[in-house]
Amino acid sequence: MARKFFVGGNWKCNGTLESVSKLVDTLNAGAIVSTDIVEVVVAPPFIHLPLVKDRLRKEIQVSAQNCWVKKGGAYTGEVSAEQLVDLGIPYVILGHSERRHIMKESHDFVGQKCAYALSKGLKVIACIGETLEEREAGDTIKVCAEQLTAIKEAIGENWSEVVVAYEPVWAIGTGKVATPEQAEEVHAELRKWLAENVSAEVAEATRILYGGSVTAGNCKELAKKPNVDGFLVGGAALKPEFIDIINSAQSKVAA
Numbered sequence: 001m002a003r004k005f006f007v008g009g010n011w012k013c014n015g016t017l018e019s020v021s022k023l024v025d026t027l028n029a030g031a032i033v034s035t036d037i038v039e040v041v042v043a044p045p046f047i048h049l050p051l052v053k054d055r056l057r058k059e060i061q062v063s064a065q066n067c068w069v070k071k072g073g074a075y076t077g078e079v080s081a082e083q084l085v086d087l088g089i090p091y092v093i094l095g096h097s098e099r100r101h102i103m104k105e106s107h108d109f110v111g112q113k114c115a116y117a118l119s120k121g122l123k124v125i126a127c128i129g130e131t132l133e134e135r136e137a138g139d140t141i142k143v144c145a146e147q148l149t150a151i152k153e154a155i156g157e158n159w160s161e162v163v164v165a166y167e168p169v170w171a172i173g174t175g176k177v178a179t180p181e182q183a184e185e186v187h188a189e190l191r192k193w194l195a196e197n198v199s200a201e202v203a204e205a206t207r208i209l210y211g212g213s214v215t216a217g218n219c220k221e222l223a224k225k226p227n228v229d230g231f232l233v234g235g236a237a238l239k240p241e242f243i244d245i246i247n248s249a250q251s252k253v254a255a
């Protein structure tokens with residue numbers, strides 16, 4: 001079965017009540033292709049989740065950007081998977097490079113978070129990717145494999161509700177997008193890793209997104225690559241061009 005194209009918008013730590021309301025209005029007014037060919041998810045900051053969930057058109061799902069690694073309780077500042085489920089939020093982004101590098105989340109910690117979120121019924125957008133230094137040392141696949149291994153050790157064969165987002169750190173927020181060939185090369189290796197380390201079925205079914213300076217201008221060529229199953233978008237997800245990125249699903253269908 002063909003993998004459904006997936007476009008996620010990660011709003012990161014951006015937005016006021018006013019700007020988030022305007023962005024929701026923009027997304028509600030945009031002409032988007034059928035959800036038969038694309039799954040769309042946006043991830044506002046925790047504080048704006050209820051507003052976005054209530055007001056956003058129902059073809060677009062809502063995700064959190066993080067959640068706690070276990071059941072809630074005395075963990076000041078955290079939000080639990082149970083609380084997200086209670087709010088009716090279906091997705092959570094875990095392992096984003098900003099959390100791995102700035103908040104020092106280890107591979108194992110990210111794996112445990114994935115396992116706990118899945119066990120509570122959340123779908124997971126699991127982010128992986130190498131730094132510029134690691135790429136230049138020829139370690140891109142090694143680093144991604146280490147990140148995937150930690151997830152696999154925590155979740156086992158349970159990948160049906162996982163979307164993998166390959167986000168090279170050097171491409172995030174820098175304007176330096178990976179070329180379609182660079183993205184395809186890594187995505188193909190990641191799918192091979194899944195086939196060899198999880199199963200052929202999981203490798204075939206799992207969506208692998210590209211993230212890092214995706215824009216309306218570069219998304220169509222990236223979308224045509226066979227192992228690029230969609231995008232996780234940062235900066236451009238805050239702008240009207242996010243609609244064009246959603247609609248790049250048509251380039252995939254035509255490819």
Ligand SMILES: O=C[C@H](O)COP(=O)(O)O
Pocket residue numbers: 010096167171172173174175211212213214232233234235236
């Ligand atoms: O989660 C999204 C990524 O960090 C990409 O961000 P960006 O599109 O601003 O480069």
